[in-house]
Amino acid sequence: MAQEAFEEIVADFEFLEDWEDRYRHVIDMGKAMDPLPDALKVPATKVDGCASQVWLHPRPENGTFYFDGESDAMIVRGLIAVLRALYNGVPMDQLAKVDAHAELARLSLEDNLSAQRSNGLRAMIKRIGEQA
Template structure:
């Protein structure tokens, strides 16, 4: 079972008939995120493997995983917002238990993203899992 915030996205997607509406929703989620402070956009937070510029900045508070992120591409900012709904606030060990591919598959993302965006999404998930593994 995913985080309640992610379950809300799944429910919202069920009411949207076409992918243009779903893309708009993802983009709006990204626009609603606060931008990452420029001081945090450094090589250590940059995600390799993405066609666009992507930064993920993790925080561990009281054994729970939190992160902020940003991108220079609006759709990728939306994907970061989705990942925040999937992972943010989980206890550290639970981050590694999330089957992101299956959860995101519930949204039909894989078959509706370009191969570059799919690769970037996988790179972000791998970074999140790697950060969690370092602190678990």
């Protein structure tokens, strides 16, 4: 059920065989995101359970889920970009059906992240799931 943007990341990861290249690609994706306005970096949008500072701001539009995000860590900002590719554009009534862990397993992300980063990724997925 992955979005087309996420399928593009899967294809990129298949092309980039070396994990260091994949890591750089994730960071580049994060750098390409627009920054989250400071006015949206509030306790209500802050994600607990992350080693770095993370904010996720949902913005449903016409029954479709979208979110923006920000982190002070470049790799986490890239992980937000990956999650945006997975979730942005999903109908609100289908949001709970997205199996983020299965989709992300296709990228072997959690196998190559530190325990703290993996915990943070799970915290972000949980926060998005709470929007469903």
